[in-house]
Amino acid sequence: MKQSKLFTKARREAPADEVSKNAQLLVRAGYVHKEMAGVYSYLPLGKKVLEKIEEVVREEMDAVGGQEVRMATLHPSEPWKQTGAWDSVDVVFKLLSRTEKEYTVGQSEEEIVTPIAREYVQSYKDLPVAIYQIGQKYRDELRAKSGILRGREFTMKDMYSFHETQEDFDRFYNVMKEAYLKVYSRLGLVAKATEASGGAFTKKLSYEFMVLTDAGEDDILYCDHCSYCVNAEISEQKESDACTRCGKGSLSRAKASEVGNIFDLGTKYTTDFSFTYKDKEGKDQHPIMGCFGIGISRLMGVIVETFGDDKGLVWPESVAPFAVHLVSLGKGDDEISKMADALYDELTEKGVEILYDDRDLRAGEKFAESDLLGIPKRIVVGKEAVATGMFEVVNRATGEVVKKSRAELV
RNA sequence: CGGGGCGUAGUAUACCGGUAGUACGCUUGCUUUGGGAGCAAAUAGACCGAGUUCGAUUCUCGGCGCCCCGACCA
Numbered sequence: 001m002k003q004s005k006l007f008t009k010a011r012r013e014a015p016a017d018e019v020s021k022n023a024q025l026l027v028r029a030g031y032v033h034k035e036m037a038g039v040y041s042y043l044p045l046g047k048k049v050l051e052k053i054e055e056v057v058r059e060e061m062d063a064v065g066g067q068e069v070r071m072a073t074l075h076p077s078e079p080w081k082q083t084g085a086w087d088s089v090d091v092v093f094k095l096l097s098r099t100e101k102e103y104t105v106g107q108s109e110e111e112i113v114t115p116i117a118r119e120y121v122q123s124y125k126d127l128p129v130a131i132y133q134i135g136q137k138y139r140d141e142l143r144a145k146s147g148i149l150r151g152r153e154f155t156m157k158d159m160y161s162f163h164e165t166q167e168d169f170d171r172f173y174n175v176m177k178e179a180y181l182k183v184y185s186r187l188g189l190v191a192k193a194t195e196a197s198g199g200a201f202t203k204k205l206s207y208e209f210m211v212l213t214d215a216g217e218d219d220i221l222y223c224d225h226c227s228y229c230v231n232a233e234i235s236e237q238k239e240s241d242a243c244t245r246c247g248k249g250s251l252s253r254a255k256a257s258e259v260g261n262i263f264d265l266g267t268k269y270t271t272d273f274s275f276t277y278k279d280k281e282g283k284d285q286h287p288i289m290g291c292f293g294i295g296i297s298r299l300m301g302v303i304v305e306t307f308g309d310d311k312g313l314v315w316p317e318s319v320a321p322f323a324v325h326l327v328s329l330g331k332g333d334d335e336i337s338k339m340a341d342a343l344y345d346e347l348t349e350k351g352v353e354i355l356y357d358d359r360d361l362r363a364g365e366k367f368a369e370s371d372l373l374g375i376p377k378r379i380v381v382g383k384e385a386v387a388t389g390m391f392e393v394v395n396r397a398t399g400e401v402v403k404k405s406r407a408e409l410v
Numbered sequence: 411c412g413g414g415g416c417g418u419a420g421u422a423u424a425c426c427g428g429u430a431g432u433a434c435g436c437u438u439g440c441u442u443u444g445g446g447a448g449c450a451a452a453u454a455g456a457c458c459g460a461g462u463u464c465g466a467u468u469c470u471c472g473g474c475g476c477c478c479c480g481a482c483c484a
Contacts, residue, residue: 011421011422011434011435012421012446013423014422015421015422016416016417016422016423016476016477017417017477018476019477020477034476036475036476037475037476089484091482091483107484110484141482142481142482142483143411143480143482150483217483261484263484265484291484293484329444330444331442331443332443361443361446362442362444362446362447363443363444364443364444364445364447365445365446365447366444366445366446367446368445368446380444384444
């Protein structure tokens, strides 16, 4: 992609009405555009990042046997009334059509997925099954905040699984826990599986996946020795207490952002929707259901909060919109332009995802903007490259500079 | 939803009870060219409504919007 053709432009100033780091940087760099409080459009660069995150999540969900679907976003009100959520869940948007019919937009999909599963699962032989989707969710939040970390519209991966027995659910639950940790690790994040309230439908604990960041909304207590971590809202322990799990470490308190959760829904929904299968004895049984969410757009925000520095965004390679930022210097210098053009063509042909700043701008402006965009690797083509044949390669995260020849790059 | 703050060109800001100035951006020309250049010209603005006033962008009230704190958070 040539930057002269890129739809968006970086801005020198951060928007005055954004305080959070993720919103300031993403807006400045042209990754997103705010529509209203808690609702952002994703522009070409931002969309690429979202898709990178989605792809990592998709691979790990497929790896544990998940099957991807795309469920409706506009929902009839009936199933929501059937489960009681229409009246009891206050973040449900309620829409009225011109003929006064009621609808909602999905803030979660149990009301949609359960009737779908009921249609295709009749026997214990059809279980277990796990289906998921990646898509937009809508929640009528009283207060959107922190840029893309907590919005009224956001992108989420939500998986729903159905099981014959509690044992099988527990088995899958652990598989998912590992899959989730793998996802976060691939995104360059350190997440803690955190014990939390199980929500409305189970007395059991659920797990929330927390990434430590001051921008987060939750307080957690975690052991400095083992992997124990608990949401402070359900814990009677306090900072500096000895860890009750390993007995060796002590607890630290920190702010964290919830980037995923896994719930045991029991038979709440399968009962509400009269979803039964025949077991081996031919008796009707309600499947046990699980729900597994990952906040895709929130993850993007958390990545910005975690890695962004005073110069701008810093993307881990796994989610960067481009792998390489090729920057040519020397306005109007034909030799430099030709050399940069040639390198761009070669790298593009090799399949390298590359953004080429071919614009006639001064070096300072190009470097500042390159830093802001946060692409992991910058290749500079200037007089020096023409003279020596060696290209300067700069690591955005570390600032480390190495010289490489054309042959080493392509 | 309670509390606080803020709404001025595309962006960031300034001043003012007498209709607005600066910087960046955008357009044009010349110079400059390895860390956000210079000169010149050009473009562009008071959230909405009501009230007070001879006159409101400025003061008052209401609305709307945005941010922050809290509450809330399948």
